[in-house]
Amino acid sequence: MGKAAVIAVGTAVPELAWPKSQTFDGLAALWNLRGAALERWQRIVAGSGIDKRHGVLAPEMVASMTTGQRMAAYERLAPPLAMQSARQALDRASIEPGDVTDIVVVSCTGLYAPGVDVDLISGLGLKATTRRTTIGFMGCFGAINGLRIASSLCAANPEAVTLLVCVELCSLHVRADDDVQNQVASALFADGAASAVLVGSRAAQRLETTPKASFPHSGGLPAWIGSSASLLLPEGRGWMSWRITDAGFAMTLTREVPAALRRSIEAFVDDLGGGKDPTFIVHPGGPGVLDAADDALNLRGGRGIDCARRVLRTFGNMSSATALFVLEDALQQSCTTPMTMLAFGPGLTIEGLRLDGDRTRHD
Numbered sequence: 001m002g003k004a005a006v007i008a009v010g011t012a013v014p015e016l017a018w019p020k021s022q023t024f025d026g027l028a029a030l031w032n033l034r035g036a037a038l039e040r041w042q043r044i045v046a047g048s049g050i051d052k053r054h055g056v057l058a059p060e061m062v063a064s065m066t067t068g069q070r071m072a073a074y075e076r077l078a079p080p081l082a083m084q085s086a087r088q089a090l091d092r093a094s095i096e097p098g099d100v101t102d103i104v105v106v107s108c109t110g111l112y113a114p115g116v117d118v119d120l121i122s123g124l125g126l127k128a129t130t131r132r133t134t135i136g137f138m139g140c141f142g143a144i145n146g147l148r149i150a151s152s153l154c155a156a157n158p159e160a161v162t163l164l165v166c167v168e169l170c171s172l173h174v175r176a177d178d179d180v181q182n183q184v185a186s187a188l189f190a191d192g193a194a195s196a197v198l199v200g201s202r203a204a205q206r207l208e209t210t211p212k213a214s215f216p217h218s219g220g221l222p223a224w225i226g227s228s229a230s231l232l233l234p235e236g237r238g239w240m241s242w243r244i245t246d247a248g249f250a251m252t253l254t255r256e257v258p259a260a261l262r263r264s265i266e267a268f269v270d271d272l273g274g275g276k277d278p279t280f281i282v283h284p285g286g287p288g289v290l291d292a293a294d295d296a297l298n299l300r301g302g303r304g305i306d307c308a309r310r311v312l313r314t315f316g317n318m319s320s321a322t323a324l325f326v327l328e329d330a331l332q333q334s335c336t337t338p339m340t341m342l343a344f345g346p347g348l349t350i351e352g353l354r355l356d357g358d359r360t361r362h363d
Contacts, residue, residue: 003155003200003225004152004153004160004198004199004200004201004225005154005199005204005222006147006221006222006223006225006355007093007204007207008089008092008196008197009089009092009194009197009324009327009328009331010085010087010089010090010196011088011193011321011324011325012085012088012192012193013054013081013192013193014054014055014056014077014081015054017052017053017054018055019052020045020048020050020052023186024041024042026059027059027174027186027187030060030174030176031183037178040180040183041183044180044183044184044187045187048188048316049286049287049290049312050187050190050313050316051313051314052314052315053189053190053191054190054191054192054315055169055171055191056172057077057171059171062172063175063176064176065247065248066247067244067246067247067248070110071110073172074110074111074172077169078107078109078110078116078167078169079116079120079167080123081167081193082116082119082120082165082167082193082195083119083123083124084193085165085167085194085195085321086124086193089195089197090124090163090195092197093197093207094207095207097124100126100127100130100162100163101153101157101159101161102131102132102133102153102154102160102161102162102163103121103126103130103131103162103164104132104133104135104146104149104150104163105117105132105134105135105165105167106134106145106167106320106321107134107135107136107166107167107320108136108137108142108168108242108320109172109173109319110172111136116167117134120165126163131153133149138345138346139319139320139346140283140285140322140323140343140345141320141323141343141345141350141351142320143194143283143320143321143323144343144352145351146164146166147164147198147228147341147353150162150164150196151225153198154199154200154201155200157200158203159200159203160200161197161198161200161203162197163197164195164196164197164198165195166194166319166320166321166324167193168318168319168321169191170190170191170318171189171190173185173251175245175247175248175250176247177247181251181253181254182251184251184253185253188253188285188286188316189251189318189319190317190318191318192322192325194318194323194324195324196324196327199222220330220334220336220339220357223337223339223355224355225354226274226338226355227272227354228352228353228354229268229271229272229352230349230351231268231349232348233260233348233349233350235260235348236347236348237347238254239254239257240344240346240347255288257288257289258289258292261292261293261296262292262296263296265292265293265342266296269297269352272340272352272354274339275338277303278337278338278339278354279335279336279337279338279340280293280297280299280308280339280341281308281323281326281327281340281341282304282326282341282342283322283323283326283343284308284311285343285344286317287309287312289344290305290312293308304326304339307326307333307335308326311325311326327339336357338354339355340353340355341353341354
């Protein structure tokens with residue numbers, strides 16, 4: 001088996017954006033909050049760690065929609081956002097659409113068929129023979145699963161060029177229910193798309209000798225995919241969930257999650273490996289999750305956790321796409337490999353993946 005490298009990352013968010021104050025006012029009015037309930041909502045928003053979020057539709061437009069109407073909106077609005085991030089990643093990699101051999105699409109906020117993968121083939125001008133894989137409903141750790149699948153495709157075919165696309169429209173699941181779990185989810189989640197280009201070892205060698213190749217664009221790339229790991233904490237099955245209802249998808253995120261992660265992350269990272277003092281690319285599920293990772297790994301606010309906090313503050317939690325936003329931010333801040341990616345989701349699940357700048361470590 002060969003190896004695989006990430007050679008470019010691209011991101012995109014919708015044009016519509018609202019600051020923290022607008023989130024507070026708009027949803028408080030939607031839920032008709034008063035007195036103690038309004039004060040609780042104020043504490044939730046203040047503690048979210050988010051200054052601004054983007055969405056395809058304003059919450060007041062979504063709250064009364066049926067699930068069918070939300071899925072129709074997803075089918076209309078997800079592909080253009082996905083294409084925007086994919087084009088940026090392909091441009092940064094100096095890859096022509098016709099050179100893509102495989103595409104992997106990750107999403108947990110919408111369903112339809114033919115899906116985003118087919119729309120990307122026509123919209124980007126990929127070949128009709130492009131192999132397609134869709135990863136659905138895995139939540140915030142979906143990008144790591146996507147990277148694992150994409151790297152396996154490249155490892156199996158050293159000439160492969162695989163496009164990974166994560167697209168999430170969390171704003172389509174704002175609900176009129178003023179339950180505290182729905183309030184927490186409504187304060188955290190946002191919309192975004194992120195893409196990565198991965199190549200097999202022979203494709204990487206060919207690109208490195210091509211004058212138009214732009215590997216230096218993002219400093220730490222190419223980054224070679226190393227080991228990955230997954231850990232299921234079955235006692236947390238009900239602590240984080242994502243279920244389809246007649247009025248959109250309903251999110252559960254309980255207070256037990258950060259404490260469970262705090263107890264488990266250090267041993268998980270030790271088992272994963274990743275070299276001495278790696279940069280950590282941590283999915284910012286929320287401020288409590290980042291605090292748990294910061295404390296458990298003794299990061300002292302640095303070594304990449306600052307990038308995760310900045311992405312959360314600037315964009316919110318965009319589910320699967322967010323991990324690639326953090327990777328992009330880390331590269332822009334000149335963070336270096338080795339890197340350890342971490343993400344968390346329903347199960348309760350911890351996912352990890354190593355990235356390394358030295359291919360020989362994996363040969």
